[in-house]
Amino acid sequence: LNQRSIKYSWHEADLSVLNLWRLGIVSHKRGFKFTNKSQSEKAIMSTILGTISVASICIALFLTFRQKGIAEFRYGTAVFLTLLMSFVGIGLGIASRMEKDRFYFFSYLGISFNAIALMAISFLLYAGAYVD
Secondary structure, three states, X not given: OOHHHHXXXXXXHHXXXXXXXXXXXXXXXXXXXXXXOEEOHHHHHHHHHHHHHHHHHHXXXXXXXXXXXXXXXXXXXXXXXXXXXXXXXXXXXXXXXXXXXXXXHHHHXXXXXXXXXXXXXXXXXXXXXXXX
């Protein structure tokens, strides 16, 4: 084999792979996508507050059902503090969503958890006032 035939075979191989890539048979390997975005601390705090709120409501409901519907004062206090935490969490979630060049997953997650907690508290207040 001489130098010219080796060069031609490499050149031919490159063209065949290039043609296969153009036809879509060979796909391009995806690399890393570098970005300057980061998670917002407000969004993470909103998600943490939402998780604590939902967990507090679930625990208060469980303990109330376990005592056959007799709620103690401390369960009501815990749910009231959960109400305050939910409002703060929604505020933090909205504030973090307004930041630019950030990821918004935890913003949406925090807003959702805190909204669920507020709806649960609203349902508990409605059920306690109107349901016998």
